């Protein structure tokens with residue numbers, strides 16, 4: 001497994017993150033356990049801030065869908081980034097963390113009237129309008145609240161990114177945004193300019209996630225600047241802001257070659273500047289929305305090994321105490337991960353095994369065919385690069401409680417998300433009175 005951020009092997013031969021022995025973390029906090037490397041998370045924020053904000057005056061907003069909670073919002077705020085939220089729940093989390101609302105962008109392809117009202121009442125910086133229905137609804141709600149919503153419109157630029165089908169978003173045939181190609185985007189701009197309670201600030205696009213091909217970004221940037229020019233010629237409206245989404249790929253396993261943030265910034269900004277110069281237009285303020293490339297590499301999940309089943313000549317299954325409940329990505333996208341035996345870091349690999357989760361699903365496999373030292377029940381397995389889209393996509397399937405999360409740095413570990421317990425699992429369950437009495441009746445009639 002590639003050691004990321006502050007990971008190292010300590011004198012006991014254990015994996016250490018943020019100066020904390022992961023075997024001790026597992027004993028102290030239990031497993032499964034999400035471990036967040038604070039220094040790496042902050043470093044990733046700073047790389048973006050330097051490459052985009054300091055270098056080009058662009059705004060960086062962290063995509064909170066990848067990983068959010070009160071502590072994470074606090075760190076993002078301290079690092080000077082804004083926040084991308086896609087639901088009332090993510091917005092509420094930001095508000096409870098006292099995140100400055102003017103730095104919040106509210107996305108989503110089906111925001112409810114209540115969510116739009118909530119966003120306007122919180123006075124979020126921008127609402128990213130996804131479709132014509134939302135535009136009319138927002139105009140109406142803003143009118144009722146006697147305010148004017150500052151919006152950017154989400155466009156689909158028709159750029160195909162090389163990534164998994166389920167995480168592509170920029171193509172015409174997508175549930176997100178209004179296509180430039182078929183005229184829907186231009187129609188929306190014209191409608192916006194007629195409405196009294198929305199103020200159009202600019203446009204947004206996002207081509208997909210886990211992307212390594214930086215030319216896709218340059219291409220999307222050019223398509224967006226072409227649209228800025230078309231809008232200017234057709235309506236006289238001069239775009240103030242362009243939000244070009246997130247999506248930079250990270251290292252999960254061999255073959256993944258993440259590109260430096262600076263290179264991404266330079267290529268994208270170069271393409272934007274060239275197009276602006278060609279059209280003799282001022283460059284709009286640029287916004288980017290990285291998520292995975294900030295939170296992903298900063299997270300590691302610790303598991304305890306349990307049952308081991310060797311099917312001679314076929315496969316050795318090593319089961320751990322978590323799985324698709326805390327990391328649904330392998331089951332959903334055939335995502336690949338690397339792992340190591342956190343308590344046997346100096347031992348050589350001895351066998352090829354497959355890591356199984358504990359859910360009642362044959363597809364609940366975390367890693368197929370990985371070389372590891374000979375594992376035994378009680379060993380601690382660490383799976384790397386689980387910071388993004390793991391906790392945020394976790395679930396209680398089979399009534400497994402969600403794991404705890406700790407923030408590690410400088411030899412200290414702090415709990416930032418408490419482990420769910422069984423009481424949490426039935427907290428929302430209700431037995432209607434009617435059932436209570438029928439239980440009694442059935443019992444007494446036997």
Ligand SMILES: Cc1ncc(COP(=O)(O)O)c(C=O)c1O
Nearest residue numbers: 063206209246247289290291292
């Ligand atoms: C609109 C939007 N912005 C930002 C992101 C964050 O992308 P990533 O986590 O790949 O950087 C996503 C997710 O793909 C998204 O849909």
Ligand SMILES: N[C@@H](CCCC[NH3+])C(=O)O
Nearest residue numbers: 167169209210329388389
């Ligand atoms: N959840 C996806 C990414 C979704 C992108 C959100 N627009 C993943 O884990 O890769």
